[in-house]
Amino acid sequence: MPKRANLSDTLCPVGRSAELLGDRAVLLILRELFFGRRRFEVIAANTALRPQLVSARLKLLVTEGIAERRAYQERPVRHDYWLTDKGKALFEVLYAMRNWAERWAYAPGETGDGHAIRYIHRACGADVGTATICPGCGASLGYGDLKGEPSSVLKAEQIARAG
Amino acid sequence: MPKRANLSDTLCPVGRSAELLGDRAVLLILRELFFGRRRFEVIAANTALRPQLVSARLKLLVTEGIAERRAYQERPVRHDYWLTDKGKALFEVLYAMRNWAERWAYAPGETGDGHAIRYIHRACGADVGTATICPGCGASLGYGDLKGEPSSVLKAEQIARAG
DNA sequence: ACTTGTCACTATGATTATCATAGTTACTAT
DNA sequence: ATAGTAACTATGATAATCATAGTGACAAGT
Known part of the structure; x- marks a missing residue:
């Protein structure tokens, strides 16, 4: 270019x-x-x-x-x-990208059931889905507040790549 | 490539x-x-x-x-x-990008005072800043709820480009 | 001492996306 | 008949990315 x-x-x-x-x-x-x-x-x-x-x-x-x-x-x-x-601070951008893809970028059933990555609010343990405010406790969510948990199918892909 | x-x-x-x-x-x-x-x-x-x-x-x-x-x-x-x-649905991504840049990508005073683009909540008229929940009325904000208003310096740049 | 291994890269040559500039097609307006 | 507008497409040059391989600094094992 x-x-x-x-x-x-x-x-x-x-x-x-x-x-x-x-x-x-x-x-x-x-x-x-x-x-x-x-x-x-x-x-x-x-x-x-x-x-x-x-x-x-x-x-x-x-x-x-x-x-x-x-x-x-x-x-x-x-x-x-x-x-x-x-x-x-770029977390919000990546999180928005993930949220968009979870909703729009998969064929039905492709991720098993639920999302490709589940995000858990560390403070209260709630699965936040694609929210920016914790549905469990109402706290606003940023990097560090969330723990990402890949679904089993995604985890398998990651292991294959690393191996 | x-x-x-x-x-x-x-x-x-x-x-x-x-x-x-x-x-x-x-x-x-x-x-x-x-x-x-x-x-x-x-x-x-x-x-x-x-x-x-x-x-x-x-x-x-x-x-x-x-x-x-x-x-x-x-x-x-x-x-x-x-x-x-x-x-x-990609609005959240672009909005997050804008929010990040407003905070991190400008030298002090570069946008005049305030943000390069101000977002106004159409329903209540509040300037939402970089929030995803309206600070005026508490509603959650998506595409269509917001009206973007470029600052005078940005507006000048856009006019120069179009002309 | 010598081989093997790991980590974080760098080098080389081929491919191709993007660039700058220009041209095209299909129509309307004067 | 000429000029203008909108939405592109064509051509040749440049450089980012690719695939494959190699490097330098060190550690561990035999």
Whole structure:
């Protein structure tokens, strides 16, 4: 591709988000980070992206202040990637994407019964479905409040990919 | 690019959404459709995307059941594009993207005072800020409930693009 | 000491999506 | 007959992504 027009200089907030999020690799890597998978090889395996792409996008996420590269051990030095606050704030976007897909992107029965990923409100244990306000206790829901639980069919796929 | 791996066959809902939404052109065109801009030339001008791209993505959105191509006049036949229910359901995603950018993607003072786009709850007139529940009346907010009002600086940019 | 293994990448060459610019089709208006 | 508009399509150049392979730094095992 030629040099894409840069959207960072538009004043439109959707345009600015699109500059970052309008990229499959970025979205998949963010998904991994939100699932707590922080290591390069794990991310590459789960997303099925080539290492150069993972490398390039992680660098981008770091320079954009969305992820942070940390050494998790010395000798040998090994690094992993953590979401910053700016990165964690993207949870609402990924959650909205998940909610849309749960409703619109599956054939009937494809996920077994119920959702491909169930989200549980840690504080009260309620299955929140696709809500942004806990149907059990009324609390508003953000990253950290929820625990994602893949359905058995999705879990099987993830194991196949990792293996 | 070579044939990308297709994400539609993953069971992960974020992956399925990413297959569609992980594309700058798709996001920008959706933004236009949500703003009620339905005609090819208008979309192309506002997004600054080349007509082939607009054409290709609109076709994709139609085959995915997200947009619908309608004739708005005969003699000469002219078409425009409307969001379907499946498309309208993507509002939460775009709204989350806007909310994230309003908080994280601007330098201080860059939008004048306040947000780049203000959203007003049609029913009660309250400025909802970045909420998903109206702070004025407590109603939950979806597409159709809100009226987007670009700030003066953003409006100026849009006029410049269209002109 | 030497092989094997792991992690986090980088290198190379092929493919193809997107770009910039221009052209097309089908009609209306003057 | 000429000019204009809407909604595209065609062509050739450029660069992002692909598939496959390789690298560097270290650890563990024989």
